[in-house]
Amino acid sequence: MDEFDGYIGVFDSGVGGISVLKEAVAELPHENFLFFGDSAHAPYGEKSVEWVRERSEQIVDHLIASGVKAVVIACNTATSAAAEVLRAKYPDVPIIGVEPALKPAAISPEGDRILVMATQVTLGLEKFHKLSEEWGGDKVHTVACDGLAARIEQGNLGAPDLIELLESLIGPYCGRVTSVVLGCTHYPFIARQIQRVLGDDVMLFDGGEGTARHLALVLEEAELLSDYPGEGLVEFRSSKNSPEEIELYRWFFDRSLRA
Structure with a gap:
């Protein structure tokens, strides 16, 4: 055996x-x-x-x-x-x-303005493009979060440098989105930090x-x-x-x- x-x-x-x-x-x-x-x-x-x-x-x-x-x-x-x-x-x-939880986000009450956080590879493949076309359309924004998964790998998730990295990646979307799809399995571990940057009223979705x-x-x-x-x-x-x-x-x- x-x-x-x-x-x-x-x-x-x-x-x-x-x-x-x-x-x-x-x-x-x-x-x-x-x-x-x-x-x-x-x-x-x-x-x-x-x-x-x-x-x-x-x-x-x-x-x-x-x-x-x-x-x-x-x-x-x-x-x-x-x-x-x-x-x-x-x-x-x-x-x-x-896969990124775009469908649950799109059909939710908060699904009118969606930000998808993911890696460059995930966002670039045809699989995601089809998913986005089916459930997102023009209400979806995407951001390739280069360096974020590698930073989470280090632990110490409350450190200031992590918030600074998030501010640089998603800070411009504060007030512009109502929900966020966590398109990398690392990201649920920093959900609280993401909401700190984007606002507590932003709904988070992961798969x-x-x-x-x-x-x-x-x-x-x-x-x-x-x-x-x-x-x-x-x-x-x-x-x-x-x-x-x-x-x-x-x-x-x-x-x-x-x-």
């Missing part, structure tokens, strides 16, 4: 996917999860599509070789770049991706909760849900492979989203 037989594998370029992991654990408390953070190569959003696709394939190969029964791509950039290729390679393994619900539905349909009555396990791995990095992952996992 493989070491993580029956686990659900979750991966991201770094700590951001832990925001999706938290939602999945809340939705599926009896399941075991293996999280892999590729922090040695973070962030993905500033790399080429080809590089992200190849690296994502390497990670999923590793997760499936470890025995996982399903995979969650907890990264908007990796989902956009690699999900179709991965599903074609592993047709018998449920592979769930994330973590919807991804967790979709994962539960797919596992149920595939008859892969755990029948274990107790609380499942959460294991962490990192390409940095250091105790300090795993400790940082656990710090993010224990942190309340939008606290």
Whole structure:
């Protein structure tokens, strides 16, 4: 039996996917999860599509070789770049991706002026263009948040330099938007800081909760849900492979989203 037989594998370029992991654990408390953070190569959003696709394939190969029964791509950039290729390679393994929560934002009462915060790769791919055309139209503004995911990777989320970076990226949209789509899984960890810059009345949307619900539905349909009555396990791995990095992952996992 493989070491993580029956686990659900979750991966991201770094700590951001832990925001999706938290939602999945809340939705599926009896399941075991293996999280892999590729922090040695973070962030993905500033790399080429080809590089992200190849690296994502390497990670999923590793997760499936470890025995996982399903995979969650907890990264908007990796989902956009690699999900179709991965599903074609592993047709018998449920592979769930994330995408910017533009639809929920567009149909909400606050959906008349939407700002999408994401990486350059996510915003540049056809997948996002189609999503924007279908649900956004001319009411959507986009901003490529270069450097933001890398800064979040460092922790210390209350430091002044993080607010200064946010001011430079999204400050010009203060008073101009009514909702914000957090198009990178790192960003829910700084929701409070984003609202500090844009205003507390701005509604925030991210895809973590919807991804967790979709994962539960797919596992149920595939008859892969755990029948274990107790609380499942959460294991962490990192390409940095250091105790300090795993400790940082656990710090993010224990942190309340939008606290």
